[in-house]
Amino acid sequence: MPDWVEMTTTEGPTRGSREAETGADAAGPAETAPKKGRPGYDQQSVLDVAVAAFIDHGYDATSMGLLAGRLGLSKAAIYHHFPAKTELLRAALDQALDGLEGVLTEDGATHGSAEERLSHVLRGAVHVLVEKLPYVTLLLRVRGNTEVERNALDRRREFDKAVTDLVVAARDDGTLRDDIDPRVTTRLLFGMINSIVEWYRPGGPETADQLAADVLAVALDGLRTQRSRK
Amino acid sequence: MPDWVEMTTTEGPTRGSREAETGADAAGPAETAPKKGRPGYDQQSVLDVAVAAFIDHGYDATSMGLLAGRLGLSKAAIYHHFPAKTELLRAALDQALDGLEGVLTEDGATHGSAEERLSHVLRGAVHVLVEKLPYVTLLLRVRGNTEVERNALDRRREFDKAVTDLVVAARDDGTLRDDIDPRVTTRLLFGMINSIVEWYRPGGPETADQLAADVLAVALDGLRTQRSRK
Numbered sequence: 077m078p079d080w081v082e083m084t085t086t087e088g089p090t091r092g093s094r095e096a097e098t099g100a101d102a103a104g105p106a107e108t109a110p111k112k113g114r115p116g117y118d119q120q121s122v123l124d125v126a127v128a129a130f131i132d133h134g135y136d137a138t139s140m141g142l143l144a145g146r147l148g149l150s151k152a153a154i155y156h157h158f159p160a161k162t163e164l165l166r167a168a169l170d171q172a173l174d175g176l177e178g179v180l181t182e183d184g185a186t187h188g189s190a191e192e193r194l195s196h197v198l199r200g201a202v203h204v205l206v207e208k209l210p211y212v213t214l215l216l217r218v219r220g221n222t223e224v225e226r227n228a229l230d231r232r233r234e235f236d237k238a239v240t241d242l243v244v245a246a247r248d249d250g251t252l253r254d255d256i257d258p259r260v261t262t263r264l265l266f267g268m269i270n271s272i273v274e275w276y277r278p279g280g281p282e283t284a285d286q287l288a289a290d291v292l293a294v295a296l297d298g299l300r301t302q303r304s305r306k
Numbered sequence: 307m308p309d310w311v312e313m314t315t316t317e318g319p320t321r322g323s324r325e326a327e328t329g330a331d332a333a334g335p336a337e338t339a340p341k342k343g344r345p346g347y348d349q350q351s352v353l354d355v356a357v358a359a360f361i362d363h364g365y366d367a368t369s370m371g372l373l374a375g376r377l378g379l380s381k382a383a384i385y386h387h388f389p390a391k392t393e394l395l396r397a398a399l400d401q402a403l404d405g406l407e408g409v410l411t412e413d414g415a416t417h418g419s420a421e422e423r424l425s426h427v428l429r430g431a432v433h434v435l436v437e438k439l440p441y442v443t444l445l446l447r448v449r450g451n452t453e454v455e456r457n458a459l460d461r462r463r464e465f466d467k468a469v470t471d472l473v474v475a476a477r478d479d480g481t482l483r484d485d486i487d488p489r490v491t492t493r494l495l496f497g498m499i500n501s502i503v504e505w506y507r508p509g510g511p512e513t514a515d516q517l518a519a520d521v522l523a524v525a526l527d528g529l530r531t532q533r534s535r536k
Contacts, residue, residue: 134364191530191534250531250533250534251531251534252534253523253529253531256520256524256529257520260512260517260520261520261529263501264498264501264520264521264524267497267500267504268494268501269497270501271493271494271497274497282490290486290487290490291494293483293485293486294525295529296529296530297530298526299482299486299491300421300483300526300527301481301482304421305527
């Protein structure tokens with residue numbers, strides 16, 4: 077069995093397991109001061125740690141004190157990078173959304189047949205998921221409880237709509253089947269793609285390219301072999 | 307736009323919206339006594355309300371007091387049906403898993419070609435999702451933090467393995483393509499199917515049958531029309 081397919085259905089460490097390793101949750105205020113010899117954090121590293129904490133504990137349950145404990149920084153040091161917890165969330169969701177939206181403006185998404193453009197966008201989305209795995213995981217968990225989250229949901233909807241438009245165009249030019257509602261098609265396509273955050277573990281032999289090829293093969297040509305088609 | 311495709315990416319009401327309607331969270335102990343004229347709850351109705359609360363608030367954040375408030379029952383009345391909160395979770399996850407596992411033992415899943423059996427199981431899984439939408443939603447959020455959750459994850463893994471075995475059998479008899487790892491295939495198939503809990507709203511014109519047909523059409527035959535295949 078290949079290591080890069082995680083057969084468990086958990087997403088990342090279960091709650092508490094990471095704390096059990098580091099004891100970060102147990103760190104009181106006195107222990108959140110910078111530790112000697114700990115490497116400095118730039119803005120991106122602070123964000124990486126915050127995103128991991130949001131995934132493990134949920135955004136609401138992650139306090140700045142908990143983050144400070146994980147980073148071994150003072151809260152003031154975090155505020156130096158991000159003036160509020162919500163700014164950490166905004167920056168994290170921006171990275172996921174900027175990645176996805178960026179795919180839509182690439183040459184491959186704006187030139188060629190509708191099917192070529194759709195294929196480019198699906199392939200690009202898989203790459204963004206693999207490269208920004210925790211960031212997209214966080215994005216997919218957003219429920220719209222705050223202004224920052226609602227804004228992220230709006231941007232996701234716009235992205236979905238752009239993909240649906242490509243599905244419609246490829247249906248209208250006769251390339252894609254016309255017996256499935258294009259919005260259902262888009263949902264099923266991103267059901268496949270988004271599931272990657274639940275089971276793919278980076279660093280294995282399956283590259284993002286291979287994974288994207290698998291998704292496109294299933295979505296466009298289906299699993300049936302030519303000779304078994306009815 | 308059809309009503310039954312929820313274009314938002316939220317799952318159910320955002321946190322707090324339901325409380326805002328009912329004021330249940332604000333109900334103090336004195337208000338959790340049974341209300342006059344309120345219909346009685348049987349075990350299944352109590353479970354339905356508990357599952358909705360677990361989805362809205364998360365299992366950990368849902369107290370028996372909150373449930374009592376939502377139900378308009380005393381905590382003792384809930385304990386009469388379920389002796390502990392974890393028993394509510396166990397019963398809820400059992401209903402989702404019993405449904406999925408039940409599909410595997412049906413005639414269509416045990417007789418016929420591997421492809422026919424696989425198709426039956428995928429179709430049956432879509433039906434279970436639609437009929438048990440909140441229960442499967444809860445199952446898909448389980449992270450393995452407690453014994454009950456770990457047991458549920460074990461059963462999900464066994465179910466996935468049974469589906470993967472069917473994919474392997476259909477590949478070996480030449481029906482399904484052999485250039486994708488069967489476990490990746492299973493993941494992508496259930497990525498599509500499980501996404502249904504995020505966007506499907508029951509009661510619309512799209513029946514579970516139609517939805518299952520859409521999933522099978524994409525998965526087995528792909529989106530490309532015959533004349534556009536390369």
